[in-house]
Amino acid sequence: TEFVSANDLSSLMDVSVNDVIKVCMQLGMFVSINQRLDAEAITVIADEFGYNVEFITSEDEQALEDTIADDEADLIERAPIVTIMGHVDHGKTSLLDYIRNANVTAGEAGGITQHIGAYSVKTEGGRMVTFLDTPGHEAFTAMRARGAKVTDVVIIVVAADDSVMPQTKEAINHAQAAGSPIIIALNKIDKPGANPDKVREELAQMNILVEEWGGKYQSQEVSAKTGQGIPDLLEKVLLEAELLELKANPDRQAVGTVIEASLDKGRGYVATVLVQTGSLKIGDVVLAGAHYGRVKAMTDHRGKKMKEAGPSTPVQLLGLDGAPQAGDKFLVMESEREAREIASNRSQVQREQSLRTRKHITLDEIGRRL
Numbered sequence: 001t002e003f004v005s006a007n008d009l010s011s012l013m014d015v016s017v018n019d020v021i022k023v024c025m026q027l028g029m030f031v032s033i034n035q036r037l038d039a040e041a042i043t044v045i046a047d048e049f050g051y052n053v054e055f056i057t058s059e060d061e062q063a064l065e066d067t068i069a070d071d072e073a074d075l076i077e078r079a080p081i082v083t084i085m086g087h088v089d090h091g092k093t094s095l096l097d098y099i100r101n102a103n104v105t106a107g108e109a110g111g112i113t114q115h116i117g118a119y120s121v122k123t124e125g126g127r128m129v130t131f132l133d134t135p136g137h138e139a140f141t142a143m144r145a146r147g148a149k150v151t152d153v154v155i156i157v158v159a160a161d162d163s164v165m166p167q168t169k170e171a172i173n174h175a176q177a178a179g180s181p182i183i184i185a186l187n188k189i190d191k192p193g194a195n196p197d198k199v200r201e202e203l204a205q206m207n208i209l210v211e212e213w214g215g216k217y218q219s220q221e222v223s224a225k226t227g228q229g230i231p232d233l234l235e236k237v238l239l240e241a242e243l244l245e246l247k248a249n250p251d252r253q254a255v256g257t258v259i260e261a262s263l264d265k266g267r268g269y270v271a272t273v274l275v276q277t278g279s280l281k282i283g284d285v286v287l288a289g290a291h292y293g294r295v296k297a298m299t300d301h302r303g304k305k306m307k308e309a310g311p312s313t314p315v316q317l318l319g320l321d322g323a324p325q326a327g328d329k330f331l332v333m334e335s336e337r338e339a340r341e342i343a344s345n346r347s348q349v350q351r352e353q354s355l356r357t358r359k360h361i362t363l364d365e366i367g368r369r370l
């Protein structure tokens, strides 16, 4: 959980930490730079500097805690959420395309995934799997880091005609940090230059030893082009998911994560969200990051209208008053007024933070010119 230290507080107020410590001493509090301050101390100190402190209760954290408190009897099995990660051009989107029998790559500008997409897929055995695609571009590191947190299983794609690359390592690190099980997909096995053993060797060097070599990581040779090995890959994903015994309560207010959001000229703000627990319904009041709204319409990734979206379901929704950021939590609230208040508090904080950043940039620039 987050906390505010004397140092944090000083930068929030744009004063030196020494001044904060001085004021604390005058108030009879002896604090060190990185010491955690409680709410009362923060209020008193900020007041000395002419600031009013408002504490924003983290509704989404509370809701997530409630989730954990769900009665075991209310929980039912939910589909695994699988994120496909890996280096640029190693075939993440192609793999997902093959899996869902569509073709997004052809329509994408420059072939680079522009954003995280979310799709629900039914396997041959009739089981549902939810997939998240992530962009390979470096600028999206932060989003990928967030992507790893909503996910149950991570597929790391490595092109067998290439090598373990910096972003392969980064993706593995993210998955490990999030504690998600990893499955290795050795892709492009159809290519004449494919050398999966070389990739296995490189993975072994970073302590990712695959099962065939006596390690604990499942791996699968695949081709996103011919489809070779993809049913086996899916089976391995389901096997991994089974071990996790994933459950959620569909009969509660929805909580989940924003995957992407943008302004559509015709439809207004469109947000793709992933429901993680509960069920999202038309008419629900949703708080998502610094935005809120009443759900006007919902569609699946093929544009089919939906009335309700249960656990592990990705859905596009209309009705928010702005575009929340990828990775923001969303939750359904009873009171529209409360949702509006929290959203407006959060946008206030965001505005102030961006003003502060801009100010620093300007000072930096001046410094450079001197």
Ligand code: GTP
Pocket: 086, 087, 088, 089, 090, 091, 092, 093, 094, 095, 105, 111, 112, 113, 134, 135, 136, 137, 187, 188, 189, 190, 191, 222, 223, 224, 225, 226
């Ligand atoms: P970014 O989203 O840009 O990070 O790339 P990506 O990992 O999603 O890769 P993408 O699916 O766009 O594939 C990159 C290129 O590799 C495309 O030209 C694909 O057609 C090709 N490709 C992907 N998988 C395979 C495969 O299994 N075999 C062959 N021969 N080509 C493949």
Ligand code: MG
Pocket: 092, 093, 094, 111, 112, 113, 134, 135, 136
């Ligand atoms: Mg892609």
